[in-house]
Amino acid sequence: MNTDLFQFLRELRAHNHREWFHDNKKRYDALHAQFVDCVQQLIDRIAAFDPEIAGLEPKSCIYRIYRDIRFSPDKTPYKTHFGAYMTGAGGRTSPYAGYYVHLEPDGAFLSGGVWCPPQPLLKKLRQDIFDSMDEFVKIIEDKAFKATYPELEGEMLKRMPPGFPPGSPYDYVLRHRDFIVSSSKPESFFCTAGWIDRAAEDFKTLQPFNRFLNYTVSEFFGKANL
Numbered sequence: 001m002n003t004d005l006f007q008f009l010r011e012l013r014a015h016n017h018r019e020w021f022h023d024n025k026k027r028y029d030a031l032h033a034q035f036v037d038c039v040q041q042l043i044d045r046i047a048a049f050d051p052e053i054a055g056l057e058p059k060s061c062i063y064r065i066y067r068d069i070r071f072s073p074d075k076t077p078y079k080t081h082f083g084a085y086m087t088g089a090g091g092r093t094s095p096y097a098g099y100y101v102h103l104e105p106d107g108a109f110l111s112g113g114v115w116c117p118p119q120p121l122l123k124k125l126r127q128d129i130f131d132s133m134d135e136f137v138k139i140i141e142d143k144a145f146k147a148t149y150p151e152l153e154g155e156m157l158k159r160m161p162p163g164f165p166p167g168s169p170y171d172y173v174l175r176h177r178d179f180i181v182s183s184s185k186p187e188s189f190f191c192t193a194g195w196i197d198r199a200a201e202d203f204k205t206l207q208p209f210n211r212f213l214n215y216t217v218s219e220f221f222g223k224a225n226l
Helices: 003-014 018-023 025-046 119-131 133-140 143-148 187-191 195-220
Strands: 082-086 098-103 108-114 179-185
Touching: 003 018, 003 025, 003 098, 003 187, 018 025, 025 082, 025 098, 025 195, 098 195, 108 187, 108 195, 119 133, 119 195, 133 143, 133 195, 143 195, 179 187, 179 195, 187 195
Parallel strands: none
Antiparallel strands: 082 098, 098 108, 108 179
């Protein structure tokens, strides 16, 4: 990856309309091809410590740059980032916890976990986390994990959800509506040699978090545990 991708996205942000994109389609195609190659390399490296990832194809993981504007007040036609979600159960459409790479000018990051689960799954995730809170907290408070992924992110309830006792020192965990973490990165992280190896190491740190969540997701959907 090089600075050309971020430059293209900056220009797209300033000229987010079909005429500009059409005129720069060859640039996009070349950058997209590079991104596909990078995602394949990431898949190969992640599969070394998370076998569920083996065999994924980049096309099942990479999000389209075209926005769905049918029900959105924002009618700009293109996303201003490149993104890919890698998980062993369906790629970008999967409800399973996985590994996400997001390339955007002044907003690049790596992340993972379960985002926006349906209410029944969210309820089960909360219950399983509550039942194994010591194990879950050990994962997210691990020194190496916390250095890379400082805190749980996503939307939170103002109060403890029904069915759980108030006053727990970890009530902030159970009030979450998403169970995701992220690691912000400067653009330079993705523009230097060896970034794929460094990203894979960060994802390796994330793997116990994903594994914990995926036991619940797998059970919820009636599949064999990961």
